[in-house]
Amino acid sequence: MEIDLIEEIYKLVRQVPRGRVSTYGAVARALGDIIASRAVGLVLNLNPDPDRTPCYRIIASDGSVGGFSRGIEEKIERLRRDGIEVRNGKVMNFGKVFFDDFDTDYPLKRLRKEQMRLSRKVRLKDELGEIRYVAGFDAGYSKSDPLTAHGAIVTIELESMEIVEEMIARKRIRFPYIPTYLAFREFPVFLEAYRRIKIQPDLILVDGNGILHPFKLGIASHIGVSLDLPTIGVAKNLLMGEMRGEDVVYQGEVLGKAVYSSRKPIFVSPGHRMSLDTAVRLVRKLCRYRIPEPVRLAHILAKS
Secondary structure (H helix, E strand, C coil): CCCCHHHHHHHHHCCCCCCCEEEHHHHHHHHCCHHHHHHHHHHHHCCCCCCCCCHHHEECCCCECCCCCCCHHHHHHHHHHCCCCEECCEECCHHHHECCCCCCCCHHHHHHHHHHHHHCCCCCCCCCCCCCEEEEEEEEECCCCCCEEEEEEEEEECCCCCEEEEEEEEEECCCCCCCCCHHHHHHHHHHHHHCCCCCCCCEEEEECCCCCCCCCCCHHHHHHHHHCCCEEEEECCCCCCEEECCEEEECCEEEEEEECCCCCCEEEEEEECCCHHHHHHHHHHHCCCCCCHHHHHHHHHHHC
């Protein structure tokens, strides 16, 4: 399921009438999840046409005007031309001019339902034949062009650790980063690269989480279920759960493990068709440095 969430945000902003303001949080709730508030701000900062999409009408929840790509003074001036009174950087009579009566079908709620549907298909038993080729996936973004992703897949031969194939795809991304929704941002560019590879990998390692996710469907599980391939999630940072020894525990369940091949750990969780113990064993085998080799090489290729 691919959604142009940037356009969904702009469509909501266009509903805010002249003489009214809304907030980043209100737009996020209209998308379907308050967790998207920061992403709303980032997307509005990229808005190319504030006359058509009046992003200056979106302010902070405490009534302060917030940011604007063309400068705070211009934002305040545009608000005043709309009939909004601003004093000391805050909108006066905020409660009277606040708007949140959006016409919306809550796209993030639809994506969450899709995650829950796919999560029921995750299999955590070892369903592995002979593993000869292991691929790693990572995506990179340019600071000068944050809406273009470069998705890289590097495939190595397991025993020799030698590269047998490299593939990179470039794709415009219409989905900002939102915690727990990463797959909807990066899965499309992964598919662009995956469809071009000639050597079918027996296992895919993904820069991200597998079942170490609030809905047990991080990007590695999303890819694994969608393609019905064995996958492992390898995350550089712990985004959820708590450490108990090397175990990562969330809501009383061990969903991942910290793996040390340097002073800083990585966090490994099975994606699909894989047990946690097997995922950890394979990742340790693939680590020459902190990051397992196929993911490390994919990271280098994506950034290049």
